[in-house]
Amino acid sequence: MDEEITIIDTNTRNEKLKNFFINNKKNLLIGTSILLILIIGYFSYDAFKKKEKFNLAKKFNLTTINFKPEEPENTVKNLINIVKENDVTYSPLALYFLIDNNLVKDLEEINVLFDELISKTNLEKEIKNLNIYKKGLFNSNFVSENELLKILNPIINSESIWKSHSLYLVAEYFYSKGEKQKAKEFFNQILALPQANNEIKLASKKRLNRDLSE
Template sequence: MDEDVSIINSNTRNEKIRNFLVENKKKLISVILILVIFLGSAYSFDKYKTNQKKKISNKFNLITLTHSENTKDRTVKSLVEIINKQDPTYSPLSLYFIIDNKLIIDQDEINSLFDVIIEKTSLDEEIKNLIIYKKALFNADQAQEGDLLNILNPLINSKSVWKSHALYLMAEYFYAKDQKQKSKEFFNQIISLEISNSDIKLQAEKRLNRDLSE
C-alpha cells in the first residue's frame, strides 16, 4: 500500500513538472537565451578589454624603447594618445615618461594631462592619491599657495597613506618661503597623525627641533 502511494506521489510530481515546463516553455527559453547572450557578451567584452590592454602595452613599450631626439614629436603624440585612452596602468606611465624626459615643457599642458588621469581614468583610490601628490610635486616650485593647496586638499582632508606626504610638501613649501609659522603648523600635523609615514614623521621632527624650535 505504501509503495502504491509513493508511486502515485512520484507520478503526480512528475506530471506537475511536465505541466509547468509546457506552460512556461516560452518563458524558460527566453530566460535561457538571455543568460546565454549575457554570458557571451561578458566574455566578448572581457576579451576585448584584454586585447585593448595588450595593444596599449605593446604601443607603450615600442614608443618608449625607440624614443630618441629625432622621434620626439612622434613619441609625444603617441604617449598623449595613450593618456587619453584612460588606461589605469599605461596612461600614468606615459605621463611620467613625458615628464621625466621633458618632452612637453608647457606646464598647463602637463596639468591637463594629469587631470585626464586623475578625473577621468578609473584608478585604485590610493593610486589616484599618489598621482595627485605627483601633480603637486610637479607644480610646487612655481605654484601659488592657494593653487598648491587646491591640488593637495583631497589628500590633506583624507585618511590616505599619502596624507603625511602632502602635509610635508606644504610644510616645506612654506619653510622655503620663510613663512615659518605656517610651516610649523603643517609639521605639527604630521607629528599628531595616528597613521603617518615613519620617515616623513622623523624628518618633520628633525625640522621642528632643528629649525623651528623657537
C-alpha cells in the first residue's frame, strides 16, 4: 500500500512538473535567452576591456621607448591622450613621464591633467591621494600658500597614509619662505601623528631641533 502511494505521489509530482514547463514554456525560454545574453555580454565586455588595456599598454610602451628629446611633439600628444583615457595604470604613468621629462611647460595644462586623474579616473583611494600629493609637490614652487593648502587639504584633513608627507611639504614650504612659526606648527603636527611616516617624522625632528629650536 505504501509503495502504491509513493508511486502515485511521484507520478503526480512529475505531472505537475511537466505541466509547469508546458504552461510556462514561453517565459522559461525568454528567461533563458536573457540569461544567455547577459553571460555572453559580460564575457564580451571583459574581453573588450582586456584588449583595450593591452592596446593602451602597447601605445604607452611604444611612445616612451621611441621618445626623442629633440622631437617631443608626438610623445606629448600620445601621452596626453593616454592620460585622458582615465586608465588606472597607464594614465598616471603617462602624466609622470610628461612631468619627469619636462615635456609640458604650461603649468595650467599639467594641473588639468592632474585633475583628470584625480576627478575622472577610478583610482583606489590612496592612489588618488598620492596624486593629490604629487599635484601639491609639483605646484609648491609656483603657487601661494592658500593655493597649496587648497590642493593638499583633502589629505591634510583625512587619515591618509600621505598625510605626514603633505604636512611636511607645507612645513618646508613655509620654512623656505622664512615663515618659521608656521613651519614649526606643521612640523609639530607631524610629530603628533600616530601613523606618521618614520622618515618624515625623523626629518621633522631634525628640522625642529636644528633650525627651529629658538
